[in-house]
Amino acid sequence: MSRETVINWVLGLGLLAVPFIALMQGEPFYITLATRVAILALAGVGLNLALGLGGMVSFGHAAFFGIGGYAAGILATHAFNQEPLLAWPLTVSGSSDMLVIWLVAIAICALVALVIGAITLRTSGVYFIMITLAFAQMIYYFAISWPAYGGEDGLSIYVRNGFPGLNTLDPIQFFLICYAVLMACLFISARLRDSRFGAALQVARQNPDRLAATGIAPFNIRLVAFVISAAMTGLAGALFADLNRFVSPSMLSWHVSGEIMIFVILGGVGRLFGPLAGAALFIVMEFYLGGITEHWQLFLGIILLCVVLFVRGGILGIMAGRRVHA
Amino acid sequence: EPVKVGMITTLSGGGSGLGVDVRDGFLLAAKMAGNKDLEVIVEDDARKPDLAVQIADKMIQKEKVDVLTGIIWSNLAMAVVPSAVGQGVFYLSPNAGPSMLAGKGCHENYFNVAWQNDNLHEAMGGHANSAGFKKTFILAPNYPAGKDALTGFKRFYEGDVADELYTKLGQTDYAAEIAQIRASGADSVFFFLPGGMGIAFMKQYAQSGVDIPVMGPAFSFDQGILGAVGDAALGVKNSSQWSKDIDNPANKAFVEAFKAEYDRLPSLYASQGFDTANLILSAMKKADVKDADAFRAALKDAEFDSVRGDFKFDSNQHPIQDIYVREVVKEGDVLTNKIIGIGLEDRSSAYVEDCKL
Amino acid sequence: MPDAAPVLELKGLRKSFGALKATDDVSLDVRPGEIHALIGPNGAGKSTLIHQVAGSLTPDGGEVRFNGADISGLTVAQRVRRGLGRTFQVSSVAPEFSALRNVMLSVQSTQGSSFRFFRPVMRDRSLVDAAMDKLALVDLAERANVVAAELSHGERRQLEMAMALALRPKLLLLDEPMAGMGPEGSKNLTGFLDELRNEVPILLVEHDMEAVFSLADRISVLVYGSVIASGSVDDIRANKDVREAYLGGED
Amino acid sequence: MLLQIEGLQSFYGRSQALFGVNLAMEEGEVVALMGRNGMGKTTTIRSLCRIMPYRHGTVRFLSHDLGVMRPHRVARLGIGLVPEGRRCFPNLSVHENLVVAARPGDWSLERVGRLFPRLRERHSQSASTLSGGEQQMLAIGRALMTNPKLLILDEATEGLAPVIRQEIWAAVRELKGEGQSILIVDKTLKELMQLADRCTILERGMSVWDGTPADLGEDIQDRFLGV
Amino acid sequence: MTLALLIEQLLNGIQFGVMLFLMAAGLTLVFGVMGLINLAHGSLYMIGAFLCASVALATGSFWLGLAASLAGAAAAGAVVEIVVIRRLYDRDHLDQVLATFALILIFSEGTRWVFGSFPLYLDIPQALQGAVALPGGAQYPLYRLSIIIVGVLIAIGLYLLISRTRLGMRIRAGESDREMIGALGVDIRTLYTVVFALGAALAGFAGALVGAIQSVQVGMGEPVLILAFVVIVIGGIGSIKGALIGAILVGVVDTLGRILLPELFGLFMGPSQATSVGSALASMAIYILMAVILALKPQGLFAAGAQ
Numbered sequence A: 001m002s003r004e005t006v007i008n009w010v011l012g013l014g015l016l017a018v019p020f021i022a023l024m025q026g027e028p029f030y031i032t033l034a035t036r037v038a039i040l041a042l043a044g045v046g047l048n049l050a051l052g053l054g055g056m057v058s059f060g061h062a063a064f065f066g067i068g069g070y071a072a073g074i075l076a077t078h079a080f081n082q083e084p085l086l087a088w089p090l091t092v093s094g095s096s097d098m099l100v101i102w103l104v105a106i107a108i109c110a111l112v113a114l115v116i117g118a119i120t121l122r123t124s125g126v127y128f129i130m131i132t133l134a135f136a137q138m139i140y141y142f143a144i145s146w147p148a149y150g151g152e153d154g155l156s157i158y159v160r161n162g163f164p165g166l167n168t169l170d171p172i173q174f175f176l177i178c179y180a181v182l183m184a185c186l187f188i189s190a191r192l193r194d195s196r197f198g199a200a201l202q203v204a205r206q207n208p209d210r211l212a213a214t215g216i217a218p219f220n221i222r223l224v225a226f227v228i229s230a231a232m233t234g235l236a237g238a239l240f241a242d243l244n245r246f247v248s249p250s251m252l253s254w255h256v257s258g259e260i261m262i263f264v265i266l267g268g269v270g271r272l273f274g275p276l277a278g279a280a281l282f283i284v285m286e287f288y289l290g291g292i293t294e295h296w297q298l299f300l301g302i303i304l305l306c307v308v309l310f311v312r313g314g315i316l317g318i319m320a321g322r323r324v325h326a
Numbered sequence B: 001e002p003v004k005v006g007m008i009t010t011l012s013g014g015g016s017g018l019g020v021d022v023r024d025g026f027l028l029a030a031k032m033a034g035n036k037d038l039e040v041i042v043e044d045d046a047r048k049p050d051l052a053v054q055i056a057d058k059m060i061q062k063e064k065v066d067v068l069t070g071i072i073w074s075n076l077a078m079a080v081v082p083s084a085v086g087q088g089v090f091y092l093s094p095n096a097g098p099s100m101l102a103g104k105g106c107h108e109n110y111f112n113v114a115w116q117n118d119n120l121h122e123a124m125g126g127h128a129n130s131a132g133f134k135k136t137f138i139l140a141p142n143y144p145a146g147k148d149a150l151t152g153f154k155r156f157y158e159g160d161v162a163d164e165l166y167t168k169l170g171q172t173d174y175a176a177e178i179a180q181i182r183a184s185g186a187d188s189v190f191f192f193l194p195g196g197m198g199i200a201f202m203k204q205y206a207q208s209g210v211d212i213p214v215m216g217p218a219f220s221f222d223q224g225i226l227g228a229v230g231d232a233a234l235g236v237k238n239s240s241q242w243s244k245d246i247d248n249p250a251n252k253a254f255v256e257a258f259k260a261e262y263d264r265l266p267s268l269y270a271s272q273g274f275d276t277a278n279l280i281l282s283a284m285k286k287a288d289v290k291d292a293d294a295f296r297a298a299l300k301d302a303e304f305d306s307v308r309g310d311f312k313f314d315s316n317q318h319p320i321q322d323i324y325v326r327e328v329v330k331e332g333d334v335l336t337n338k339i340i341g342i343g344l345e346d347r348s349s350a351y352v353e354d355c356k357l
Numbered sequence C: 001m002p003d004a005a006p007v008l009e010l011k012g013l014r015k016s017f018g019a020l021k022a023t024d025d026v027s028l029d030v031r032p033g034e035i036h037a038l039i040g041p042n043g044a045g046k047s048t049l050i051h052q053v054a055g056s057l058t059p060d061g062g063e064v065r066f067n068g069a070d071i072s073g074l075t076v077a078q079r080v081r082r083g084l085g086r087t088f089q090v091s092s093v094a095p096e097f098s099a100l101r102n103v104m105l106s107v108q109s110t111q112g113s114s115f116r117f118f119r120p121v122m123r124d125r126s127l128v129d130a131a132m133d134k135l136a137l138v139d140l141a142e143r144a145n146v147v148a149a150e151l152s153h154g155e156r157r158q159l160e161m162a163m164a165l166a167l168r169p170k171l172l173l174l175d176e177p178m179a180g181m182g183p184e185g186s187k188n189l190t191g192f193l194d195e196l197r198n199e200v201p202i203l204l205v206e207h208d209m210e211a212v213f214s215l216a217d218r219i220s221v222l223v224y225g226s227v228i229a230s231g232s233v234d235d236i237r238a239n240k241d242v243r244e245a246y247l248g249g250e251d
Numbered sequence D: 001m002l003l004q005i006e007g008l009q010s011f012y013g014r015s016q017a018l019f020g021v022n023l024a025m026e027e028g029e030v031v032a033l034m035g036r037n038g039m040g041k042t043t044t045i046r047s048l049c050r051i052m053p054y055r056h057g058t059v060r061f062l063s064h065d066l067g068v069m070r071p072h073r074v075a076r077l078g079i080g081l082v083p084e085g086r087r088c089f090p091n092l093s094v095h096e097n098l099v100v101a102a103r104p105g106d107w108s109l110e111r112v113g114r115l116f117p118r119l120r121e122r123h124s125q126s127a128s129t130l131s132g133g134e135q136q137m138l139a140i141g142r143a144l145m146t147n148p149k150l151l152i153l154d155e156a157t158e159g160l161a162p163v164i165r166q167e168i169w170a171a172v173r174e175l176k177g178e179g180q181s182i183l184i185v186d187k188t189l190k191e192l193m194q195l196a197d198r199c200t201i202l203e204r205g206m207s208v209w210d211g212t213p214a215d216l217g218e219d220i221q222d223r224f225l226g227v
Numbered sequence E: 001m002t003l004a005l006l007i008e009q010l011l012n013g014i015q016f017g018v019m020l021f022l023m024a025a026g027l028t029l030v031f032g033v034m035g036l037i038n039l040a041h042g043s044l045y046m047i048g049a050f051l052c053a054s055v056a057l058a059t060g061s062f063w064l065g066l067a068a069s070l071a072g073a074a075a076a077g078a079v080v081e082i083v084v085i086r087r088l089y090d091r092d093h094l095d096q097v098l099a100t101f102a103l104i105l106i107f108s109e110g111t112r113w114v115f116g117s118f119p120l121y122l123d124i125p126q127a128l129q130g131a132v133a134l135p136g137g138a139q140y141p142l143y144r145l146s147i148i149i150v151g152v153l154i155a156i157g158l159y160l161l162i163s164r165t166r167l168g169m170r171i172r173a174g175e176s177d178r179e180m181i182g183a184l185g186v187d188i189r190t191l192y193t194v195v196f197a198l199g200a201a202l203a204g205f206a207g208a209l210v211g212a213i214q215s216v217q218v219g220m221g222e223p224v225l226i227l228a229f230v231v232i233v234i235g236g237i238g239s240i241k242g243a244l245i246g247a248i249l250v251g252v253v254d255t256l257g258r259i260l261l262p263e264l265f266g267l268f269m270g271p272s273q274a275t276s277v278g279s280a281l282a283s284m285a286i287y288i289l290m291a292v293i294l295a296l297k298p299q300g301l302f303a304a305g306a307q
């Protein structure tokens, strides 16, 4: 087992252990914190697919995070108020079943990503960064000024959506759902990375001309990866909405795109468990520093700066050493 | 019986001045009361809804607070309040008053100690009538609070609207809007542009040489912000439920104590924080916080000396109060406000009927 | 053999960059079993021509026919799938992948769709074995697990050749394969190409005259974008214009 | 002594590329650095220009120890590099490429123009659109404009048409005639042997042979250069 | 709407554009020329505004404040370059993103610590108060006119600096091949410190100038940052001309969008709905503009070195 694999196991099991330890210590809040880490890590895992493997530095993943969130919020609201979502041409009602919501979130994010990707993937480098931001900002401003679902005030989910056979209001059970989804997506990411598709995707990042000269069109590969990436981040958004029982345009703001990106970079770009390590460190720092001093952002900044300057390749870079490509 | 209060407010980034004032007002009241049983923990939400939710969870689950308060912004309140009151704690709003929470979404554990969001705008509509304005140009940012503001203004305003403009949230340049105002032939301007937007608008308005009278809610003319707007604000009429020259003993004591403690003049937000703390203190005298029903009833009685004078709760647990009209004046070197009249008397909120309490 | 139908046929190809005619009405063909060398001064438009054949540049006019079909409208990737393999003038590999994984990518492409998401490639013997074969063919088997970025200049050229061969091309476009190779490397590669021509016809761009003269069945000389001479090795050596424009005083 | 390299060892990350290179040259000499592919010629040059750090050994240039200097200091001592792969600045014009790092001395725009008339014709063309040969001339001209005491040519004739190659060799010969010290790496032995005063051969990152071209027999060529 | 008003609004748009250029000028320099993604540009802008405001308050002179903002921002830039940025040139762009994001946090919170949570007062200098009469009767604030002039002068100055001076050549050479320009004897490290400090000074200068007509508060740099990036990406990275034209385009589209879109929708919708839809669309206008431009020209309008 390589050093990275060991660290991955430690990270994965460590996250799983936190809520149970918290429960034993009688500190249920840490369950919520662990859930938050799991969900935001999931958003990072999604972005990591595009950014780490495919080299697509999307500064607009908040769009998918937010759309996932709104999918959950809107469906739940309609279910709660028992108003149909669509009355014509066919009746579509809301839902408070997580499975349904996830499917909808994934489908909508994939669709939106397909459209955005088809346009944005013609650009590269900083232009790609900015055009993805542009789309996210459009959606952000749309959400702020669109009155139907609360606009800037957001939308509350009064009762957390349900999952067949589980009580989602129990923090531990909700955590386990999120954890399971995270692990499933990590597993999918790992398989993707090692698959033929993953090989092509990684070459699309390293040298797109080479990929084309091998008979594989980089555009198609990237587009599919972008869609999968968006779907995962959207799923995270749906879970995040359920965690907070609230969605608002702030989920769509560029700060969120930046934060997700920071989880990935902090953890180690392209490393499977990088987003988990990054999200955990960031959130724990935010949590502890916020409790200690009003000037916590200053210290957060200094710590982040030290990490970039002195730790090459993020947390996993320093713990697991240089990446090896067999 | 000790009461633990968790204050979630904005202490960093843009808009942190408001949070700082609410906190300082609150802590001042606690200090003046000298009640050892009131324990307050304060944390910064950085104006991020999800961070606010996280802190609320932490305060409820880990710190086991009895009362939450402190949130400045409506969108953060909407994120935190429903789930917090759902978990059985009390929430006392020292600033935001979204219509949802005043109407359909009201809750027995939610009290608003400031105002319903529309109140100050409504009062300005009332003032526009009494000032004799016939054609007012109104503008606000394009988001729910902005729309509520213009709706609120129009609710009592009887004249014509020259034009209605929604600006971009966070916009910093208003040359185009000012040109529209000049061209519209309006006899007055009503605007709601909170924070930096209002500062930028007022400065640019003054620089443009347009001299149509301007009015707005207190948010753009309050103590914390007046210094930054500068002389451009002189003479502007604004509406507020509080002013430092309201003549009652509680207010006098508050203003003096605040100046002594923090070496600056108190603001609207400081007064709201101050009142919130005193409301809690008054309830603590009457009931044990562990007895939720009794404590709720005690809060509802609101038997404390509000710095704004008479204060009582309507059935939706939002204040019924006078909204004053103030004018920006200069006292020595310092810009401040002076009450010139009352915009609306004993105003409750437009959404009371929707509330099933 | 010279009478067999050409594999590649260029008809009246034209390409300008602004006022510069980089390709000026070029027609030439490559027939089965032959090495057709394309020589010419620097900046004559040889790489530009290769780019147009490969599809990474769109010609302003003219036709590119491959195995009898017009492929002008196809993308780079589509042409490769039809059997048009190439190497780049400046080595182009996936720098973070090992030599083996670089070649595996080519093999993967010949096996069909890359939209297979689940099976780990390294456990796919059909990919690994075929790639190892190609690496052995270019004498790079020992370096199979070295990351491409760490290969020396010459080794990277060998790798690129292996990748091109792994595509099982029906025609190879080689842009200066000898560049950067030492005398020994050039000798080996010359021997290798000599044998290869029986399997795959080659369009060869090269400045190493020793290699060109020993390998080429036919030579075309490009100057200022147009073909000024075409013929056998001896024809070209004897051609006065070519000596002046390209070969210089060299014997 | 113009340049003296002793026991030079260099690394790319963790992998060692040079294991002990020795080389010495006098003012006015032309020295050829030879060896098969990947033997460390370019690495030696990069180390001596301090573009990459070296771990062991000493490099002295005009009795300055280069071990502690940053690249631009080394260059200012009088080392002019024509690197492998030309590396002209593509977004600068020919003229700008020449003057961007020029330092005063005998070599001026005019004199470079006389050496390479082609460059004078392309004066304001962007370097990215030059042909390979022109770029090579530009790289040499650019190095000369810094008025170096030592000119280093790394594979200056790679990828050039025979006729241009001859032009470059003629230019190098002209430089030698003027007493310019030159360190050359090149594939074509024939011209190199005519020009060089001395040769040093590298094998697996070590200098293994040193002598005049006349001493460079068939057996040595066969053993170290694979000819 | 009358034609005169339309023309006035067009002018407002152009003027807003030039102001955007002023904010973006330093960013173009650092981003286009050094290839560095500097998210902390907005923070330097904020520092400039705060320095100007506090010095102006203490001394009573806007001009002293302006000088302080130039000097202070340049110094801050130089320190940041030496301590942080210098270590990141040969790293991934992503490390630069993370590092400069951390700088935003540090600068914002540091500024709040030093200057407090409340907005500061900064007014336009006495000499530039008042308005000039435009042909056609409209009044135009003198200060805004000055900003336009300064913006255009900076554009010209930067253009000349980059394209005509040896310093500019070296910067551009360093952009394409840092190692090589060093090997030719140019002290690229110091050069980059100077360039970064210059970019910072421009940011600080813009902060001070624009701060006088907007609000000087913590967080004022963030919207500017995004807008500045939009501007230089639309124009094409590395092109000063592109940045200026991009800025004006953004300014005009934004301004006219705000004014015209609600009226446009008013033609076939009820007034309140039209205002609402029109304003919503207007907030998105510049992003739509950017997306359309990049979709059609993936390298921006005036990409340097596009093929």
Ligand SMILES: Nc1ncnc2c1ncn2[C@@H]1O[C@H](COP(=O)(O)OP(=O)(O)OP(=O)(O)O)[C@@H](O)[C@H]1O
Binding pocket: C017, C020, C022, C040, C041, C042, C043, C044, C045, C046, C047, C048, C049, C089, D128, D129, D130, D131, D132, D133, D159, E307
């Ligand atoms: N994108 C481009 N824009 C403008 N000119 C170009 C472009 N690409 C190539 N050229 C010009 O076209 C001409 C032909 O270039 P090409 O690379 O095809 O030459 P070549 O024959 O391969 O030369 P070499 O032997 O040096 O590789 C050159 O003058 C070159 O400067």
Ligand SMILES: Nc1ncnc2c1ncn2[C@@H]1O[C@H](COP(=O)(O)OP(=O)(O)OP(=O)(O)O)[C@@H](O)[C@H]1O
Binding pocket: C149, C150, C151, C152, C153, C154, C180, D012, D015, D017, D035, D036, D037, D038, D039, D040, D041, D042, D043, D044
């Ligand atoms: N960037 C690099 N990273 C790791 N190893 C490298 C790198 N560049 C070169 N090497 C290794 O260093 C050794 C010496 O390479 P160098 O480029 O100095 O050889 P050379 O003699 O110039 O060869 P050539 O004739 O091919 O140019 C080679 O074994 C090569 O694999």
Ligand SMILES: [Mg+2]
Binding pocket: C046, C047, C048, C089
């Ligand atoms: Mg070529």
Ligand SMILES: [Mg+2]
Binding pocket: D041, D042, D043, D084
């Ligand atoms: Mg070499």
